[in-house]
Amino acid sequence: MVDQTQHHSPSVFARKPVLTGIAVGIGSLAPHFFLPAAASLGFAAVLIGLIAGVYFGFAVVNGSPRDQFVEFNVAGGFVVAGLIGLLLWPVALPLAYFGHALWDFAHHNRSKLGLVAIPQWYVPWCVVIDVIVGGGLLAIWRVDGLI
DSSP, X not given: OOOTTOOOOOOHHHHSHHHHHHHHHHHHHGGGGTSOXXXXXXXXXHHHHHHHHHHHHHHHHHOOHHHHHHXXXXXXXXXXXXXXXXXXXXXXXXXXXXXXXXXHHHHHTHHHHTOOOOOTTHHHHHHHXXXXXXXXXXXXXXXXXXX
16 A cells, blocks of 8 residues: 655756756747748647646646636637637747746736636746747747748
């Protein structure tokens, strides 16, 4: 039988959120250097939806029905932004990443804003990733003539 009172040590992400956020951000951005324009847009659109969906997961585990409703709809808004970037206006994708960084910051002040509880380390970790990917996409796509 497993002793359920054991505590696991925090993950490397929790111990070093900025450093691991930089690594994940660069890793998430790297494929865009090699992908054709259409695939790069598609990858960026899928990734922003995936990133935004994590907060819905936190709401399912930790939140109230209201939290779940808010996070599901906000994640849906980022999915729509991804589709707009993919189909109509590519600059919407980097802007969505920057917008998600703002959503991360909103969770830092969750007690004032009434948002779902998330691990403390997650806010800086995700902000770093969002800013690296958003800024990197602007730079890469500018050089490639996509925006």
